[in-house]
Amino acid sequence: MSGSESIARIGDPDDPRIVEFRNIRERDLTGRDNRFIAEGTVVLRMLAAAHARGGTFAAEKILLLENRVAGLAEELAGFPADVPVYVASAAVLDAVAGFHLHRGVLALGHRLRRQSASELLARLPERSLVVAACGIANHDNIGSIFRNAAAFGADAVLLDETCCDPLYRKALRVSVGAVLTVPYARGGTIESNLRDLAETGHDVWALSPSGSTEIRSIPPAARMALVTGTEGTGLPEEVLRRFRTARVAQAPGLDSLNAATATGIALYEMATAQGRL
Amino acid sequence: MSGSESIARIGDPDDPRIVEFRNIRERDLTGRDNRFIAEGTVVLRMLAAAHARGGTFAAEKILLLENRVAGLAEELAGFPADVPVYVASAAVLDAVAGFHLHRGVLALGHRLRRQSASELLARLPERSLVVAACGIANHDNIGSIFRNAAAFGADAVLLDETCCDPLYRKALRVSVGAVLTVPYARGGTIESNLRDLAETGHDVWALSPSGSTEIRSIPPAARMALVTGTEGTGLPEEVLRRFRTARVAQAPGLDSLNAATATGIALYEMATAQGRL
Numbered sequence: 001m002s003g004s005e006s007i008a009r010i011g012d013p014d015d016p017r018i019v020e021f022r023n024i025r026e027r028d029l030t031g032r033d034n035r036f037i038a039e040g041t042v043v044l045r046m047l048a049a050a051h052a053r054g055g056t057f058a059a060e061k062i063l064l065l066e067n068r069v070a071g072l073a074e075e076l077a078g079f080p081a082d083v084p085v086y087v088a089s090a091a092v093l094d095a096v097a098g099f100h101l102h103r104g105v106l107a108l109g110h111r112l113r114r115q116s117a118s119e120l121l122a123r124l125p126e127r128s129l130v131v132a133a134c135g136i137a138n139h140d141n142i143g144s145i146f147r148n149a150a151a152f153g154a155d156a157v158l159l160d161e162t163c164c165d166p167l168y169r170k171a172l173r174v175s176v177g178a179v180l181t182v183p184y185a186r187g188g189t190i191e192s193n194l195r196d197l198a199e200t201g202h203d204v205w206a207l208s209p210s211g212s213t214e215i216r217s218i219p220p221a222a223r224m225a226l227v228t229g230t231e232g233t234g235l236p237e238e239v240l241r242r243f244r245t246a247r248v249a250q251a252p253g254l255d256s257l258n259a260a261t262a263t264g265i266a267l268y269e270m271a272t273a274q275g276r277l
Numbered sequence: 278m279s280g281s282e283s284i285a286r287i288g289d290p291d292d293p294r295i296v297e298f299r300n301i302r303e304r305d306l307t308g309r310d311n312r313f314i315a316e317g318t319v320v321l322r323m324l325a326a327a328h329a330r331g332g333t334f335a336a337e338k339i340l341l342l343e344n345r346v347a348g349l350a351e352e353l354a355g356f357p358a359d360v361p362v363y364v365a366s367a368a369v370l371d372a373v374a375g376f377h378l379h380r381g382v383l384a385l386g387h388r389l390r391r392q393s394a395s396e397l398l399a400r401l402p403e404r405s406l407v408v409a410a411c412g413i414a415n416h417d418n419i420g421s422i423f424r425n426a427a428a429f430g431a432d433a434v435l436l437d438e439t440c441c442d443p444l445y446r447k448a449l450r451v452s453v454g455a456v457l458t459v460p461y462a463r464g465g466t467i468e469s470n471l472r473d474l475a476e477t478g479h480d481v482w483a484l485s486p487s488g489s490t491e492i493r494s495i496p497p498a499a500r501m502a503l504v505t506g507t508e509g510t511g512l513p514e515e516v517l518r519r520f521r522t523a524r525v526a527q528a529p530g531l532d533s534l535n536a537a538t539a540t541g542i543a544l545y546e547m548a549t550a551q552g553r554l
Contacts, residue, residue, distance in 0.1 A: 144535065144538070147535060147538075148535075150528065150530065151527045151538075152527065152528060248545065249549070250428045250429065250430075251427065251548075251553070251554070257424070257425070257428045257541070258421065258424060258425075260538065261424075261428075261537065261542075264535075264538040264541065264542060268526075268542050272493065276528070277526035277528070
């Protein structure tokens with residue numbers, strides 16, 4: 001088991017060795033110094049795998065509720081021995097985190113490097129499926145987009161500069177760790193990201209309730225990209241004018257599908273069209 | 278505008294006229310006396326429509342942040358004049374609710390009657406699409422199931438006795454009010470609900486990651502039912518043995534789709550197969 005020599009008990013919430021886990025709920029909103037909090041067993045496992053692959057993400061330390069250690073032997077064995085494991089009682093752990101952590105599994109990760117949209121696109125396989133997200137500021141929705149991208153085998157996610165950081169604790173948790181497995185870039189405008197996609201041979205389809213082609217009917221292509229925006233304001237007019245638009249057919253009514261579900265359905269259809277599923 | 282005579286200002290969080298709105302976060306978990314809290318503009322509008330249809334739900338009273346009144350003239354006009362409208366400052370409203378209510382729109386509704394699964398099934402049209410949910414205890418997931426059911430025109434939702442109440446504040450909000458529009462019954466076991474569905478001529482399809490038929494390939498029928506369970510434990514073995522099973526194809530990997538998204542995709546495919554969309 002990893003770091004069996006290095007499992008250390010924390011008795012003081014102010015212990016400097018675990019300072020990065022202090023008040024993580026508030027810090028969830030700040031995103032800084034390329035570090036992130038992984039929460040829960042599944043995300044812990046994904047962090048170990050990302051660390052082992054190397055290059056993009058590294059694990060720094062792990063903090064567990066004392067009674068979780070035995071049950072996590074397999075997950076902990078996935079980390080090298082130089083990643084320290086700290087344990088604490090429920091009272092200390094809650095005092096550290098600033099709220100009740102019923103799962104009792106936290107890790108600190110580090111993003112080793114960012115990549116730009118063009119770097120990412122240059123490394124895509126010949127047949128590719130990409131999600132381009134615009135203005136997604138909600139952590140649940142960002143997390144869901146990554147979870148869906150992973151479920152349907154998308155090769156990359158491009159987030160424009162107005163999207164929130166997918167490494168925020170809650171987004172990472174909702175993604176069930178998919179943020180650590182699906183390659184992504186964050187930055188630039190949606191216009192520049194879509195131009196890059198078009199220039200690398202992608203058929204770009206903008207998803208909108210008023211889209212002109214039903215999503216089941218869009219023609220397959222070796223390279224396809226799905227553009228998705230927020231539930232409220234949707235995609236910018238400029239994007240809907242310049243690119244082909246697709247919709248998920250719905251019963252008539254006032255309200256539309258949840259953005260994450262609509263994106264999931266569209267990705268399922270595009271992945272099916274490409275023969276990936 | 279509704280109740281223009283009856284708009285009353287509340288200055289004291291303990292005012293007995295608005296006692297039902299006290300500490301709604303805690304009470305969210307209790308579900309009692311057939312009352313429920315509707316939150317936000319869209320759900321308020323759906324409550325007005327449900328009240329106007331009559332028979333199942335009625336509105337009792339409305340409580341608004343003072344600066345929201347003018348912007349809600351259209352919604353308020355949807356309620357009869359004998360539904361009182363109360364207004365309060367942000368400080369009073371937050372003290373009433375027990376947390377910061379940034380939307381500032383609350384209403385108290387009342388369920389006039391419950392219906393059983395068999396009553397509901399007896400009133401279905403000749404061609405029907407029904408969702409049968411099993412063990413959904415999460416309010417977000419219950420809300421999403423209703424939202425998806427409405428989006429794809431399902432005729433009814435049957436919740437087994439282990440599902441939570443869809444009228445809980447958060448479930449109703451996540452459903453964007455669809456709980457007030459899609460007919461549903463809650464109670465009985467999943468086995469009895471599925472037997473009722475089979476006896477009323479429904480082709481029953483149990484959704485599972487290990488399902489044998491890809492959801493796009495299930496044959497259309499005049500009456501179809503989708504059975505959906507929790508993300509973690511899934512549907513009972515007994516259900517998977519007795520009924521035909523369907524899956525949403527995914528990329529290989531450890532984790533599966535979010536339950537709400539999987540249900541959304543399955544309903545979209547079934548509604549498409551039935552020619553509803």
